[in-house]
Amino acid sequence: MLEKNPVIFIILAFVVIMVGTTITMIAPFKWINGPGDRIAEVKPYTPLQQEGRDLYMREGCNNCHSQTVRTLAADVERYGYGGTYSKSGEFVYDRPHLWGSRRTGPDLARIGLKYPDSKGAWHKKHLENPQSVVPASNMPSYAFLNAPLDTTYSERKMKLLDFPYSQADLDDLKGKSEMDAIIAYMRKLGTDIPVKKAAAVTSASAAVVKNPFTTLVAVERDAEGTYKQHCASCHGEKREGTLGPALKGSVRSDAELFKIISGGIDVNGMPSFSGTLDDQNIWKLVTYIKLDTK
Amino acid sequence: MNAPTRYVDDSVKGFIAWSMVWGTIAVVVGILISLQLAWPQLNYAPYLTYGRLRPIHTNAAIFGWGVGSFIALFFYITQRLTKTPLWSPKLARVTLWIFNVAIASAAVTLAMGINRTKEYAELEWPLAIVVAIIWVLFSVNVFMTILKRKEEQMYISLWYIMATLVGVTVLYVINNLGVPLHLFKSYSAFSGTNDANVQWWYGHNAVAMVLTTPPLAIFYYFLPKVTNNPIFSHRMGIIAFWSLIFMYLWTGAHHLLWTPIPDWIQTVAMAFSIMLIAPSWGAVMNGYLTMGGKWEQMKTNYLVKFLICGITFYGLQTLQGPMQAIRTFSAFIHYTDWVPGHVHMGALGWVSMVLFAAIYYATTKMNNTEIYSIPLANAHFWLVLIGQLIYSITMWIAGVQQGSMLLATNPDGSLHYSFMETMIAIMPYYKIRAISGFIYLAGLSLFIFNIYKTFQKGTDSPVAEA
Numbered sequence: 065m066l067e068k069n070p071v072i073f074i075i076l077a078f079v080v081i082m083v084g085t086t087i088t089m090i091a092p093f094k095w096i097n098g099p100g101d102r103i104a105e106v107k108p109y110t111p112l113q114q115e116g117r118d119l120y121m122r123e124g125c126n127n128c129h130s131q132t133v134r135t136l137a138a139d140v141e142r143y144g145y146g147g148t149y150s151k152s153g154e155f156v157y158d159r160p161h162l163w164g165s166r167r168t169g170p171d172l173a174r175i176g177l178k179y180p181d182s183k184g185a186w187h188k189k190h191l192e193n194p195q196s197v198v199p200a201s202n203m204p205s206y207a208f209l210n211a212p213l214d215t216t217y218s219e220r221k222m223k224l225l226d227f228p229y230s231q232a233d234l235d236d237l238k239g240k241s242e243m244d245a246i247i248a249y250m251r252k253l254g255t256d257i258p259v260k261k262a263a264a265v266t267s268a269s270a271a272v273v274k275n276p277f278t279t280l281v282a283v284e285r286d287a288e289g290t291y292k293q294h295c296a297s298c299h300g301e302k303r304e305g306t307l308g309p310a311l312k313g314s315v316r317s318d319a320e321l322f323k324i325i326s327g328g329i330d331v332n333g334m335p336s337f338s339g340t341l342d343d344q345n346i347w348k349l350v351t352y353i354k355l356d357t358k
Numbered sequence: 359m360n361a362p363t364r365y366v367d368d369s370v371k372g373f374i375a376w377s378m379v380w381g382t383i384a385v386v387v388g389i390l391i392s393l394q395l396a397w398p399q400l401n402y403a404p405y406l407t408y409g410r411l412r413p414i415h416t417n418a419a420i421f422g423w424g425v426g427s428f429i430a431l432f433f434y435i436t437q438r439l440t441k442t443p444l445w446s447p448k449l450a451r452v453t454l455w456i457f458n459v460a461i462a463s464a465a466v467t468l469a470m471g472i473n474r475t476k477e478y479a480e481l482e483w484p485l486a487i488v489v490a491i492i493w494v495l496f497s498v499n500v501f502m503t504i505l506k507r508k509e510e511q512m513y514i515s516l517w518y519i520m521a522t523l524v525g526v527t528v529l530y531v532i533n534n535l536g537v538p539l540h541l542f543k544s545y546s547a548f549s550g551t552n553d554a555n556v557q558w559w560y561g562h563n564a565v566a567m568v569l570t571t572p573p574l575a576i577f578y579y580f581l582p583k584v585t586n587n588p589i590f591s592h593r594m595g596i597i598a599f600w601s602l603i604f605m606y607l608w609t610g611a612h613h614l615l616w617t618p619i620p621d622w623i624q625t626v627a628m629a630f631s632i633m634l635i636a637p638s639w640g641a642v643m644n645g646y647l648t649m650g651g652k653w654e655q656m657k658t659n660y661l662v663k664f665l666i667c668g669i670t671f672y673g674l675q676t677l678q679g680p681m682q683a684i685r686t687f688s689a690f691i692h693y694t695d696w697v698p699g700h701v702h703m704g705a706l707g708w709v710s711m712v713l714f715a716a717i718y719y720a721t722t723k724m725n726n727t728e729i730y731s732i733p734l735a736n737a738h739f740w741l742v743l744i745g746q747l748i749y750s751i752t753m754w755i756a757g758v759q760q761g762s763m764l765l766a767t768n769p770d771g772s773l774h775y776s777f778m779e780t781m782i783a784i785m786p787y788y789k790i791r792a793i794s795g796f797i798y799l800a801g802l803s804l805f806i807f808n809i810y811k812t813f814q815k816g817t818d819s820p821v822a823e824a
């Protein structure tokens with residue numbers, strides 16, 4: 065019967081493929097992004113951030129970068145930057161989602177926590193010429209983003225996506241470049257959910273606690289690795305200073321250095337590392353950067 | 359005896375020729391992006407940067423080469439299995455031209471950065487509508503031919519063909535739903551986690567309905583033709599068919615393990631992925647048993663070589679896939695180069711191998727001639743096989759190496775390697791992969807030359823065949 069009637073066959077095939085579709089794809093609409101998923105702190109994009117997001121899509125950054133911190137410990141450690149794994153409620157304003165399927169480059173879900181600098185100096189330098197910051201990087205150069213931002217549709221985008229905006233937000237777009245927009249987007253990623261800053265506690269105690277690592281031998285192996293991984297892109301491979309100041313042979317006190325590394329100096333682009341590095345590792349760094357050799 | 363049927367093959371030839379053009383472009387762009395990953399200076403901004411070229415590669419490969427040749431071969435197979443000429447040859451010619459305009463526009467708009475970013479559904483809404491129209495025109499043509507058929511019994515290939523027509527329509531339309539902002543930009547109808555769930559329901563079933571059922575339809579038709587053996591078991595084919603199209607739709611979330619997608623959806627996807635081994639291997643065994651023990655044909659018949667090699671890679675692919683769908687293994691290889699290794703074993707080893715055999719065979723039949731050169735076809739076989747093996751094997755090694763480095767932690771819980779250390783470790787593999795692309799391209803060039811020469815020496819009379 066089936067082997068002889070194509071019309072019945074087609075209908076039956078449709079029914080068969082709709083079973084799994086209904087249960088795993090259509091039904092979940094009932095609760096995904098529902099009230100249970102919502103997170104009050106998560107805010108929609110501003111016009112500038114949304115423009116940046118659209119540029120991110122235009123350039124296909126998602127082909128190399130994912131935007132989800134998985135629930136794995138190593139993922140949280142590497143890409144959480146003091147925050148936690150990604151939650152459904154963080155993505156409710158993302159149309160489309162940009163989770164990606166490849167990590168040719170690092171995950172960017174919480175990149176805003178990693179580079180807090182309000183001027184975006186790190187991002188600008190990196191996007192213009194990634195190899196100038198990370199020599200072995202294979203990320204393309206995006207210097208061409210230093211072009212005026214097309215704001216023709218900015219307001220219409222906000223309306224279509226049903227995001228709140230003010231006239232000030234729109235005025236803010238004047239004179240901005242595409243680079244400014246994409247940096248605004250990078251700086252927003254992952255910053256909505258407050259991360260617990262251990263900084264306040266540890267830096268207060270830093271004045272009393274003495275640096276447990278005072279000799280080079282005790283720290284060199286660990287600290288050099290930590291430095292290369294977390295600091296070299298801003299302070300130079302040899303601590304000679306690039307985006308951030310030179311650190312070689314710093315004359316600051318141990319407690320002062322601990323406080324800066326742990327708490328950061330957000331406004332000027334020095335990130336806080338209290339969420340990424342534990343006290344032990346920060347103390348080792350303190351000893352390491354003060355050295356004036358090597 | 360009825361008068362012999364006159365099959366209409368001009369569009370079959372047209373689609374074959376154009377799919378080969380798009381396939382070559384896909385491979386050339388594939389080589390370029392693989393070079394860019396090793397030498398980032400090769401990013402010529404802005405139109406030729408990696409982020410814009412990678413979707414051109416995947417779209418030219420899947421839609422230009424894959425779908426283009428599926429359309430050709432579905433027209434070819436359907437006519438012969440129904441003993442009925444194509445319902446509307448004119449419509450087929452129109453479809454071919456819209457198809458070419460669409461693929462060319464896809465390449466241009468993607469280079470301009472007009473991109474929805476949803477994998478395999480990157481094209482913006484006006485083009486997505488054109489793609490849907492092409493699909494409907496093509497489906498109607500095939501389906502009407504089947505309706506008017508002279509051969510009552512529907513062979514298993516027709517089942518796979520019809521399932522493909524329905525399946526792709528449903529998938530493509532739903533995943534492309536959105537709200538247009540202007541002609542070149544729209545926003546997805548779904549947001550965040552919902553959007554991801556819809557996307558990978560689509561993404562994985564593009565694998566099912568584009569990279570599995572069409573090559574299976576083609577395989578089931580051409581293997582008996584080429585070997586002169588009947589298919590081993592029609593019943594086994596039917597059972598495998600229904601369970602395959604039932605199970606595939608549950609598995610999308612295996613692309614989203616450990617993400618905010620609800621856990622039960624991930625677990626269901628994992629379970630169904632493993633169950634998929636059964637119907638997949640049903641098809642593989644059916645293929646092997648159809649050989650009827652005449653394995654010497656692997657040596658004497660170049661087409662058998664392509665087909666058996668293809669179904670073998672399909673078998674491996676459908677063992678590797680379920681393994682990747684297991685949470686613990688996914689934690690390790692997801693996001694790494696392992697996945698492009700998996701993808702290209704399927705795309706090059708399974709899909710393209712079967713297409714090569716089918717195109718060789720159909721070309722000789724449609725032109726009433728023999729193949730121009732069997733030695734060249736053999737050289738083609740070895741070059742694409744070696745190219746593909748180097749590609750996949752290097753990427754599996756790179757994936758495992760990077761995956762284990764990224765997860766490695768020190769006793770105190772901190773990470774052992776920085777991201778860049780893992781990238782530097784896999785750089786050599788990127789370079790070897792680029793070389794494998796050139797080997798593959800050399801093989802592909804022999805194929806194109808051979809087909810061109812065969813067309814040239816053939817006679818063009820549309821005579822009937824069995």
Ligand code: HEM
Pocket residue numbers: 127165166168384385388389391392412415416419420423424695697698701702705706709710745791792794795798799
């Ligand atoms: C032999 C020549 C080819 C080369 C050198 C090549 C190269 C590449 C490269 C470098 C990528 C990006 C991988 C990454 O994200 O790191 C890629 C992705 C891809 N290619 Fe190819 N490719 C070739 C042929 C093909 C063909 C013929 C097809 C299809 C029939 C194909 C289908 C795909 C798909 C579907 C992806 C996306 C994979 C994913 O998302 O993980 N490729 N290819």
Ligand code: HEM
Pocket residue numbers: 165477561565569570612613631632634635638672675676677678679680681682683688691692693697700701703704705708709
């Ligand atoms: C039983 C059959 C199969 C299963 C269960 C399966 C499973 C999977 C899984 C779990 C992934 C995601 C890997 C990751 O990102 O971690 C994947 C990716 C992929 N598979 Fe398979 N696979 C199967 C067969 C095939 C076949 C026959 C093809 C044909 C070429 C194929 C093509 C692909 C492609 C193109 C991707 C990449 C998607 C992307 O990330 O863009 N798979 N597969």
